[in-house]
Amino acid sequence: MFELDLRSRKPIYEQLVDKMKELIINEVLKPDEQLPSVRQMAQQLTINPNTIQKAYRELETQGFIYSLKGKGSFVNPMDTGKDFDKILQVKQELEKLLNEALYLGVSAEELHELVKSVEGTKGGHGQDDSNDRNK
Numbered sequence: 001m002f003e004l005d006l007r008s009r010k011p012i013y014e015q016l017v018d019k020m021k022e023l024i025i026n027e028v029l030k031p032d033e034q035l036p037s038v039r040q041m042a043q044q045l046t047i048n049p050n051t052i053q054k055a056y057r058e059l060e061t062q063g064f065i066y067s068l069k070g071k072g073s074f075v076n077p078m079d080t081g082k083d084f085d086k087i088l089q090v091k092q093e094l095e096k097l098l099n100e101a102l103y104l105g106v107s108a109e110e111l112h113e114l115v116k117s118v119e120g121t122k123g124g125h126g127q128d129d130s131n132d133r134n135k
Contacts, residue, residue: 001036003044014046016055018061024075026122031077035065071133 004012023029035041038056042049044105056073059065063083068072101111 001044002043004047013051013058013085016045016052019059020059021064024078029075031075033075034071035073035075037072044066081099 002023004015004019006012008015020029020035029035037043038049038052041052045052056065056067057117060067060073063086064076065077067075098111109132
């Protein structure tokens with residue numbers, strides 16, 4: 001499914017959370033798709049099952065997955081537009097990062113291209129849309 005950097009200073013469970021979030025956001029993992037069991041994932045990645053459990057708990061707390069007792073963990077369908085607090089938090093973080101990037105000399109055009117590039121990788125949308133707008 002993916003690889004973890006065992007030499008990284010970032011805790012393994014955080015790497016796992018980030019990778020899973022990336023797969024969910026990019027729609028590689030579809031809504032209501034069942035995730036591998038803790039045991040399967042631990043064997044596949046050769047890490048402690050408690051680490052997987054901790055990552056799954058964090059993903060559930062953040063609303064990316066849900067668990068059904070006795071059945072496993074599943075991808076939570078994204079409910080875009082309803083989690084206003086989370087959207088506000090992400091916008092504030094982005095604003096900080098954009099200010100830092102502009103301060104460091106990254107041009108606004110480069111940032112626009114980055115947004116288009118990221119949007120283009122999400123579910124195959126965006127790249128074609130932006131080309132249509134330019135016509």
